[in-house]
Amino acid sequence: MTNNSSNEHAGYLQKWTNYIKGYQKRWFVLKNGLLSYYRSPDEVDQSCRGKINLKTAEIRTDQVPLNFAVSGVLTFHLRALSEVERQRWVTKLELEKRNAITLEDSEDEDLEISSNNKTDMEGIFNIVKTLEQKMSDLDTREKVTKKHVTSLLSYIHEIEKDLENKDQVTILCKEINNSSTILNVSLAAVIKTCNELIDNTKAHDKRWEKLFNSEQEKRQTLEVMLEQLAQQHREMEKNTFRVLNDSNSSRQKNKKDPNASDSEDSDNEFMDALEEPQWPDVVEKSKSSDSTVKQHVRNGSTDSEGWMKRSISQVNKSSRIRRSRIPDRPNYSLNLWSIMKNCIGKELTKIPMPVNFSEPLSFLQRLTEDFEYYDLLDHAANCNDSCEQMAYVAAFTISSYANTSGHRTGKPFNPLLGETFEADRREDYGWLSIAEQVSHHPPKCAQYVEGRGWRFWQEFTMSSKFRGKYLQIIPLGIAHLEFPETKNHYTWRKVTTTVHNIIVGRLWVDNHGEMDIKNHTTGDLCHLKYSAYSYFSREPPRKVTGVINDVAGETKFVLRGLWDDYIEGAKVLNTTQNREKTVFETGKHRVLWRRQLYPELEKCYNMTKLAIEFNEMEENIAPTDSRYRQDQRAMENADWDKANQIKVKLEEKQRAARRQREAAAAAALAAGKEPEQWKPRWFKQQNDPYSGGDIFMFTNEYWDCKEKKDWSRCPDIYLSEKEMQM
Numbered sequence: 183m184t185n186n187s188s189n190e191h192a193g194y195l196q197k198w199t200n201y202i203k204g205y206q207k208r209w210f211v212l213k214n215g216l217l218s219y220y221r222s223p224d225e226v227d228q229s230c231r232g233k234i235n236l237k238t239a240e241i242r243t244d245q246v247p248l249n250f251a252v253s254g255v256l257t258f259h260l261r262a263l264s265e266v267e268r269q270r271w272v273t274k275l276e277l278e279k280r281n282a283i284t285l286e287d288s289e290d291e292d293l294e295i296s297s298n299n300k301t302d303m304e305g306i307f308n309i310v311k312t313l314e315q316k317m318s319d320l321d322t323r324e325k326v327t328k329k330h331v332t333s334l335l336s337y338i339h340e341i342e343k344d345l346e347n348k349d350q351v352t353i354l355c356k357e358i359n360n361s362s363t364i365l366n367v368s369l370a371a372v373i374k375t376c377n378e379l380i381d382n383t384k385a386h387d388k389r390w391e392k393l394f395n396s397e398q399e400k401r402q403t404l405e406v407m408l409e410q411l412a413q414q415h416r417e418m419e420k421n422t423f424r425v426l427n428d429s430n431s432s433r434q435k436n437k438k439d440p441n442a443s444d445s446e447d448s449d450n451e452f453m454d455a456l457e458e459p460q461w462p463d464v465v466e467k468s469k470s471s472d473s474t475v476k477q478h479v480r481n482g483s484t485d486s487e488g489w490m491k492r493s494i495s496q497v498n499k500s501s502r503i504r505r506s507r508i509p510d511r512p513n514y515s516l517n518l519w520s521i522m523k524n525c526i527g528k529e530l531t532k533i534p535m536p537v538n539f540s541e542p543l544s545f546l547q548r549l550t551e552d553f554e555y556y557d558l559l560d561h562a563a564n565c566n567d568s569c570e571q572m573a574y575v576a577a578f579t580i581s582s583y584a585n586t587s588g589h590r591t592g593k594p595f596n597p598l599l600g601e602t603f604e605a606d607r608r609e610d611y612g613w614l615s616i617a618e619q620v621s622h623h624p625p626k627c628a629q630y631v632e633g634r635g636w637r638f639w640q641e642f643t644m645s646s647k648f649r650g651k652y653l654q655i656i657p658l659g660i661a662h663l664e665f666p667e668t669k670n671h672y673t674w675r676k677v678t679t680t681v682h683n684i685i686v687g688r689l690w691v692d693n694h695g696e697m698d699i700k701n702h703t704t705g706d707l708c709h710l711k712y713s714a715y716s717y718f719s720r721e722p723p724r725k726v727t728g729v730i731n732d733v734a735g736e737t738k739f740v741l742r743g744l745w746d747d748y749i750e751g752a753k754v755l756n757t758t759q760n761r762e763k764t765v766f767e768t769g770k771h772r773v774l775w776r777r778q779l780y781p782e783l784e785k786c787y788n789m790t791k792l793a794i795e796f797n798e799m800e801e802n803i804a805p806t807d808s809r810y811r812q813d814q815r816a817m818e819n820a821d822w823d824k825a826n827q828i829k830v831k832l833e834e835k836q837r838a839a840r841r842q843r844e845a846a847a848a849a850a851l852a853a854g855k856e857p858e859q860w861k862p863r864w865f866k867q868q869n870d871p872y873s874g875g876d877i878f879m880f881t882n883e884y885w886d887c888k889e890k891k892d893w894s895r896c897p898d899i900y901l902s903e904k905e906m907q908m
Contacts, residue, residue, distance in 0.1 A: 191274045192223075193267075194781070198259035201715065201723050202690055204587065204746075205261055207781050212274055215282035217252055232256055237282040241275050243268075247748050247776045263779055280396060312382060327368045502609065504795045509820045510785040514538055537825045541592030541787040542818035544808035546603035546617040547796045548594040549629055549642060552582035554792045556613055556633055558775055563635030563665050568704045569738040572730050575663060575672050576699055576708045576741055577749045577774040580726055582676075583693045584777045587724065587746030590788035591681065591689035595814050597627060598836055600863065600897040603808040604884070605796060616885075620862040620878050622840070626659070628865040630880035637664045641877045653681040660873050673872050674699040677712050692724075693745055702872055705733030712745060740766055741774075748776045802888060806863075806896045812906065831901055831908075839899075863895050 191212040196205035197219065208231075209220045218233035220226055239254035248268050252258045252275065262268035338358065543551075553559075555578060562574035597619035605615040613633035620628045626643040640661035647654055657676035664671045677695035694714035700707050710728035713721055724746050730739035737757055743749035752768035759765070780791055797818060799809050808814065813832060816825035847857035864884045870877035887893060 196261040215278055236279040247773055505798050508786050508794055508818050511787050512820045537817045537822055539593050542814050543594045544597050545594040546597050546808055550605050550615045551793050555581040556611055559636045560634055568706055569730050572706050572708050573739045573751045580745050580749050581775050583745045585790055586691045592787050598899045600806055600899050602804050602806045618862055618864050620865055628878035653684055655679045669703050671702045672699055707731050749774050804893055804896050806899055810900055812901055
């Protein structure tokens with residue numbers, strides 16, 4: 183946000199364009215009572231793309247977080263990057279509108295009162311000068327009146343002396359008549375001057391009162407803004423002080439007790455990291471103390487204890503500075519139709535796709551990106567009410583679709599069989615994840631994530647068809663979420679994702695369908711509906727609605743929002759039936775989740791900050807980790823030609839390995855032996871009691887091998903230096 187001058191406000195805002203493109207970043211300028219916008223600051227000297235006169239405009243702050251609107255001859259639907267930014271813009275717009283109205287009223291009354299301090303002072307000086315002139319006129323009239331009254335009294339006194347002289351009395355009477363006439367005129371002038379003085383005083387009083395009220399409102403608004411900034415500053419200082427204090431305490435402890443074991447130091451530091459993160463949009467925050475969280479960890483599952491004890495010593499003791507950008511996406515042209523015309527009706531996984539349509543991330547990393555809003559699960563773990571916990575779980579499932587909106591339409595790399603990806607984010611986020619590609623045909627990956635008071639695992643597979651105009655992806659796997667403290671166990675399946683305008687037009691993604699989230703422990707059920715985009719629908723695009731019912735079928739919570747923006751929920755106070763339609767009386771809606779925007783990463787494939795951090799190389803990770811993929815790394819480094827060449831070699835190596843396994847299986851069958859099937863390294867297939875089918879479950883062996891640096895069980899799936907040169 184920039185202020186070019188004292189009476190100008192300018193900066194970037196997100197402006198709603200249409201249903202296809204959604205919100206687009208535009209440069210807005212507020213000056214002289216006009217709000218205008220441009221594509222970029224470079225266009226300011228040229229003609230603007232639209233403007234609104236604030237004098238007759240209406241400024242609305244929507245219930246949707248970060249959104250507001252300005253309506254005049256045109257209507258701008260805008261969205262700021264933060265709540266503070268929105269408040270700053272709304273305040274500036276209100277002040278500018280008030281100044282424009284005040285200036286117009288002043289011109290109608292021949293009094294120029296402006297929001298500019300210099301103009302205000304000139305107006306006040308003019309008022310004082312006018313009043314001084316009226317007072318001077320009143321003094322002059324008073325002197326003239328006194329003079330005529332004195333003359334009149336002298337004439338009357340002469341009459342009293344010369345009553346017997348009729349001629350003299352007649353002359354004096356004429357003089358008295360003349361003096362009376364002049365006195366009447368003078369008195370009328372005095373009265374007129376007094377009335378003018380009174381009218382001017384009243385008029386100026388109104389103007390002064392208006393000016394005073396305006397300045398008072400400005401002061402109150404500025405005080406509120408300063409208080410908000412001060413509060414944020416105090417929170418930042420508090421967090422900084424806590425981090426420094428924890429770091430100093432750790433160093434002092436190491437100095438005092440050099441013989442203390444590493445596991446004890448690491449354990450204490452991990453408990454400090456368990457403090458609940460700030461979540462500004464949630465009205466009701468959990469009141470769990472650090473001791474409660476620690477007790478919760480101690481009472482967690484045996485897997486959690488083993489996980490912490492096995493590899494906690496590997497957590498860094500100082501905050502790691504992670505990268506914030508990758509090389510910008512190059513501008514490569516490609517004939518899409520020449521590639522796609524022979525692919526209609528084929529399975530997506532069997533289509534040879536060049537990296538030009540991808541982003542430098544593996545699908546395993548893209549799955550892990552769903553945990554960008556892990557805060558929702560942390561909050562859910564501290565909820566005592568099962569339906570309220572379900573509301574946070576539902577918000578978490580919706581938040582995983584936020585990164586598919588906008589211009590992020592790149593396809594992630596299909597993982598190779600045996601490929602893995604680990605994300606150890608305990609230090610900053612409090613969770614860690616491991617994912618593995620456990621099957622290639624059909625493609626299937628398994629994932630296990632563990633955080634503070636919750637465990638998540640899923641087996642993800644999908645059915646996909648390319649129909650020429652659009653691509654449809656139908657997830658088939660089931661996701662599991664468990665809270666060990668309450669034993670609440672949730673399951674759900676993702677909704678359908680459709681990518682439009684595959685051949686012609688700009689790509690855009692829509693998520694639609696229905697999702698049921700079930701709590702198998704309490705019987706609670708959440709039904710979510712993702713509305714499909716329709717040109718003829720009056721509903722806003724990307725809309726999500728939902729209800730949460732308890733085991734008796736009674737509705738306890740309602741949810742609403744947009745899957746790419748926010749989700750809010752409210753408790754149901756009363757339910758009535760009206761003409762075969764159920765009406766819910768609810769309490770105040772509160773925001774459960776709000777999307778974090780990263781407009782500065784548009785040139786980085788529109789990936790989120792977390793996604794950019796995922797492909798950053800780390801030490802002591804499995805040799806099958808996605809970060810070792812040569813084609814993915816070459817693409818990230820903007821060498822797409824090399825990436826396409828390596829991708830072909832990797833696929834050929836994978837097909838050769840499959841043919842070798844098939845030949846070995848055929849030989850085993852010919853010898854009357856049981857053929858050896860491909861077995862995942864870190865997951866094992868077993869029965870799922872919740873779905874009735876089979877599911878790949880984490881064996882809890884990965885972190886042991888990581889601690890021992892034993893990767894002997896990892897298959898050789900990437901290219902060696904010799905194979906790279908071939």
